[in-house]
Amino acid sequence: MSQSLLSNKKIILGVTGSIALYKACEWVRNFQKNGADLQVIMTTSAQEFVSPLSFAALSGNKVFLDMFDPEEAESIPHIQLGQTCDLMLIAPATAQTIARLAHGLADDLLSTVVLAATCPVLICPAMNSKMYLNPATQANLQKLRNYGYTIIEPDSGEMACGDTGPGRLPEWEPVYENVLSALLPQDYADQQIVVTAGPTQEPLDPVRFLSNRSSGKMGYAIAKAARRRGAKVTLISGPSSLPSPAGITVKKVKTAQEMYDETFLHYEQASIIIKAAAVSDYRPEECQAEKIKKGADKEEISLVANQDILKALGAHKASKSPHQPLLIGFAAESSRHFEEGQRKLQEKNLDMIVINDIKGKKTGFESDTNKVTLLDSNGAKEELPLLSKDETAMRILDKILSLKQTVG
Ligand code: CTP
Numbered sequence: 001m002s003q004s005l006l007s008n009k010k011i012i013l014g015v016t017g018s019i020a021l022y023k024a025c026e027w028v029r030n031f032q033k034n035g036a037d038l039q040v041i042m043t044t045s046a047q048e049f050v051s052p053l054s055f056a057a058l059s060g061n062k063v064f065l066d067m068f069d070p071e072e073a074e075s076i077p078h079i080q081l082g083q084t085c086d087l088m089l090i091a092p093a094t095a096q097t098i099a100r101l102a103h104g105l106a107d108d109l110l111s112t113v114v115l116a117a118t119c120p121v122l123i124c125p126a127m128n129s130k131m132y133l134n135p136a137t138q139a140n141l142q143k144l145r146n147y148g149y150t151i152i153e154p155d156s157g158e159m160a161c162g163d164t165g166p167g168r169l170p171e172w173e174p175v176y177e178n179v180l181s182a183l184l185p186q187d188y189a190d191q192q193i194v195v196t197a198g199p200t201q202e203p204l205d206p207v208r209f210l211s212n213r214s215s216g217k218m219g220y221a222i223a224k225a226a227r228r229r230g231a232k233v234t235l236i237s238g239p240s241s242l243p244s245p246a247g248i249t250v251k252k253v254k255t256a257q258e259m260y261d262e263t264f265l266h267y268e269q270a271s272i273i274i275k276a277a278a279v280s281d282y283r284p285e286e287c288q289a290e291k292i293k294k295g296a297d298k299e300e301i302s303l304v305a306n307q308d309i310l311k312a313l314g315a316h317k318a319s320k321s322p323h324q325p326l327l328i329g330f331a332a333e334s335s336r337h338f339e340e341g342q343r344k345l346q347e348k349n350l351d352m353i354v355i356n357d358i359k360g361k362k363t364g365f366e367s368d369t370n371k372v373t374l375l376d377s378n379g380a381k382e383e384l385p386l387l388s389k390d391e392t393a394m395r396i397l398d399k400i401l402s403l404k405q406t407v408g
Contacts, residue, residue, distance in 0.1 A: 005180060005390055007035030010085040014110045015055070017045025018092035019160045020126040020169035025050065027091070028058040030172050039064065039081070041110045043097065067109045082117025087182055090114070091152075092126030092169045095137050101149075102140035120182040122150045124175060129156075129165025152178050174246050177228065186230035187401060193231045194270040194325075195223040196263060196309075198238035200256045202283035204301065205292045212278050213365040216240030217389050218330075218356075219276030223248055225393035234270075236262045238277055256280050256306035263309055267316070267323065272400060274328040275310045276354075278365075282306060314349030326351045326404055328396075334359045341375050351403055352376040354396060362386060374399050 011031060015024050031038045040055040041064045052063040064081065082088060090097065090110070097110065101123075106112040114121055123144060131137060132154065141151050152175055155168040197219020201209040216237060223235040224245045234249045236259060244250040253259045256279045263273070282303035292299075310329050317324060329350045331341040334357075341355035355373040358364035363371045363386070371386045374396065384395050 004033070004035035004388070005394075006031065006183075009036050009087065009183060011036045011038050011179075012041060012081060012085045012088045012113070013038055013059075014041045014043075014088060014090040014093075014097075014114070015046045015050075016043045016090065016092060016094045016097040016110070017048055018094050018126045018169070019049065020092040021046060021049045023169050023172075024091055025054060025058060027172055027175070028055065030176065032059070034176075037061075039085070041065075041081070041113060043108055043110050045094070045096075064109055067112060079116050082113040082119060085117075085119055087119050087179060088114065088117055088121045089124070089175070089179065090121070091124035091175065093123045095125075095127050095131045095134075095140075098123065098125060098137060098140050098144065102143040120150065122152060122175075122178055122182060124152045124169055125154050125167070126169040127167050128159055128161055129163050129167040132167040133165065150178060150182060177224075177246055180228045181230070184229050188226050188397070189230035191226070191231040191271045191404075192269050193223075193226045193233045193272045193274065194236065194263065194266045195219050195226070195233060195274045196236045196238075196259060196277035196279075197223065198240035198242075199278050200238045200259055200280045200306075201254045202256065202280045202306070203254075203287040204284045205288040205290065207291055210280055210282070210284060210303075211239075212280065214238070214240075214278035215366045216242050217366070217368065218370060218392070219274075220245060221389040221393040222274055222276060222396060225390065225397055229397060234266050236266070236277070238279075256283065256309070260307055260309045260312070263313065264316075267313065267325070270325045272326045272328065272404065273313060274396075274400075275313075276330050277309075278332060279309060280306055281308075308348070310350070311348045314347075318349050326400065326407060328400060329353045331355045332358045332364065338373070338375070338381075341373070345375055345377060350377065351407065352400065372396070376403060 038059045039061050040059050042052055055063045100111045101114055106115050145151055154166050155170045156166045157168050158164050198216030199212045199214040201211045203209045220242050223233050227233045227247050236251045251262050253262050283306055285302040285304045327350045331344050331353050333340045337355050341353050345353040353375050356364055362369045369386055370389050370392045372384050374382045
């Protein structure tokens with residue numbers, strides 16, 4: 001089955017002496033759940049807050065504390081560690097550690113490993129807001145940015161000491177996004193991507209609507225994957241319970257008509273349009289102003305067809321539009337998957353279609369995994385294995401990029 005996005009990645013977590021250290025303990029678990037091989041380096045002051053034993057137990061690995069460890073003398077840990085890992089995250093990073101790194105000091109194991117590191121280094125400042133805003137700390141952070149380190153902005157809010165302001169260690173989610181971006185190739189850096197996701201809702205009266213079971217998970221996974229690979233992403237989402245992903249412009253819509261308008265509004269700026277939304281094919285002919293009352297035993301609802309947004313985009317592209325984004329569709333199928341996918345690819349003038357088996361146990365709507373077949377306009381067909389939706393999104397983006405390179 002599927003592997004996770006950090007599997008086989010060697011990550012060093014450097015922890016320093018801040019009250020926010022308890023959060024980093026939780027992050028060790030999160031890294032492991034995502035498949036990373038994690039090693040922890042603790043500064044002397046970090047050991048005042050949490051014992052090295054806790055990090056050893058959580059990470060399942062030896063915790064590095066000392067530059068002059070007789071047990072590791074032959075491997076010279078301060079040179080080895082930062083050169084054999086894929087990424088270093090320093091969180092929480094105190095004002096003292098930030099100052100040390102900004103001045104290239106090498107007077108403890110963590111600062112020495114950073115100085116010798118050849119991998120990306122991410123830093124999460126965490127301290128009292130007055131210390132954080134102090135010009136000396138700000139100048140040190142700017143120095144680190146100039147040296148090529150990534151600084152993850154702290155959250156604002158109430159601090160352990162009672163002060164309020166910036167300096168809190170951020171939540172896991174934005175940190176995880178930064179980690180993934182630092183590890184992934186930024187091969188979408190020149191792309192502006194529009195992704196549609198989720199269902200649409202077609203109102204019948206003030207309390208009822210027509211919709212479908214789409215959760216939005218696949219579309220959101222694609223939007224996030226593209227963002228992680230450097231794209232500028234606009235996500236046009238029907239009603240979904242998923243949180244808006246960080247770093248992505250999210251446009252919320254309800255009806256197919258609203259999705260149509262919003263998608264065409266972004267047509268000109270998009271280099272790639274990916275239509276993962278499950279758009280209602282029909283809507284009630286009329287939306288009643290008042291709640292429909294219970295009455296006869298049999299009630300009929302008259303439906304009218306919604307516009308096919310993707311087909312309209314394909315037709316617009318085939319007309320004289322000087323702007324030619326790559327058009328990618330989805331086909332949600334319960335039978336004759338390949339034939340139906342091929343028909344939609346041609347009828348809607350697409351560059352590629354992602355064929356989705358909605359009847360499979362672990363595939364399609366609501367599931368966290370998916371098994372899709374990619375079919376492109378040159379007739380190439382690629383069947384992907386059962387993967388998490390995050391990994392399926394990565395594989396779809398790999399294929400789109402290779403198409404983009406051939407189409408231009
Ligand atoms: N789509 C769309 N607008 C619609 C219906 C579908 O843009 N009104 C898009 C979907 O976002 C998807 C593709 O068309 O990318 C195929 O959608 P799907 O529901 O699989 O097929 P339909 O075209 O609706 O055809 P059918 O109902 O016959 O399966």
